[in-house]
Amino acid sequence: MLELILLFLVVGAGTGGELCVSHAMKTLGEVHDFRPAALMQFARRAARVGSMWAGIGLMTLAFFSLLAMLSMENVSFVVPVTALSYAAGAIGAAMFLRERISRQRWLGVLVVCLGVTLVWLSRR
Amino acid sequence: MKNSAGLHLKTYLFLLFIVLFAPLGNVLLSKGMKGVGPAKGWEPRGLFHVLSGVFASGYIWLGIGCLLAFFLAYMLVLTWADYSYVQPASSVSYAVVAILGLLLLGEKVNLLRWSGIGVICLGVFIVGHTHPRTTEKT
Numbered sequence: 172m173l174e175l176i177l178l179f180l181v182v183g184a185g186t187g188g189e190l191c192v193s194h195a196m197k198t199l200g201e202v203h204d205f206r207p208a209a210l211m212q213f214a215r216r217a218a219r220v221g222s223m224w225a226g227i228g229l230m231t232l233a234f235f236s237l238l239a240m241l242s243m244e245n246v247s248f249v250v251p252v253t254a255l256s257y258a259a260g261a262i263g264a265a266m267f268l269r270e271r272i273s274r275q276r277w278l279g280v281l282v283v284c285l286g287v288t289l290v291w292l293s294r295r
Numbered sequence: 296m297k298n299s300a301g302l303h304l305k306t307y308l309f310l311l312f313i314v315l316f317a318p319l320g321n322v323l324l325s326k327g328m329k330g331v332g333p334a335k336g337w338e339p340r341g342l343f344h345v346l347s348g349v350f351a352s353g354y355i356w357l358g359i360g361c362l363l364a365f366f367l368a369y370m371l372v373l374t375w376a377d378y379s380y381v382q383p384a385s386s387v388s389y390a391v392v393a394i395l396g397l398l399l400l401g402e403k404v405n406l407l408r409w410s411g412i413g414v415i416c417l418g419v420f421i422v423g424h425t426h427p428r429t430t431e432k433t
Binding site for chain 2: 189190192193196197199200201202205217237238239241242243245246247248249250251254257260264268270275276278279280281282283284285286287288289290291292293
């Protein structure tokens with residue numbers, strides 16, 4: 172039961188955090204200059220976006236949940252089952268980021284989820 | 296589309312960073328957490344003991360370093376590529392993490408788990424043949 176709660180936190184908070192960060196990065200625009208000074212300036216601009224901080228908070232929660240799972244199970248099991256976030260991510264991207272997800276991309280996400288199911292079954 | 300080849304090349308380069316740093320970071324975290332051990336309960340003293348073990352572990356700090364490198368690459372790639380493209384494409388790291396778990400941590404990975412990872416990679420292949428950006432440039 173504890174592992175299921177932790178998995179929910181890893182997937183839910185992790186995906187929510189990534190969506191928030193993705194929203195913030197899209198607000199900031201594409202990076203063209205990769206010099207350290209320009210990247211630092213970009214980081215300062217990013218720090219002024221609210222959804223960036225919400226994303227970092229959620230991802231921190233997901234990170235500590237992942238650490239708790241890793242203390243109980245093998246990494247070759249824990250990391251693949253967290254790919255459940257693919258379904259949540261695709262739905263969230265379509266709903267909140269207005270990304271147009273093609274039928275082919277949905278198929279890919281579905282196949283990835285099938286793989287995650289097999290990994291889950293391999294635990295028994 | 297204009298600059299399409301350049302966009303794909305740049306995207307694949309950053310995806311390479313993502314699939315190397317994320318699995319290595321997770322393997323190091325796993326090594327560190329196996330040393331710390333699971334929390335025995337929700338009492339503040341027990342949780343404090345686990346947290347002190349986490350912050351005192353060199354493996355965990357190395358893992359965090361790798362994950363920060365992954366996070367930087369991930370954030371940068373999200374400025375031009377769709378989240379729904381980057382997230383599935385980065386799932387190659389699931390295969391890499393199992394290989395590293397087997398080689399570095401001596402984990403037993405059975406046939407069903409390898410099959411699941413293979414199916415995940417097939418999903419990645421399908422997603423990889425869609426265009427990285429479906430939204431208008433802001």
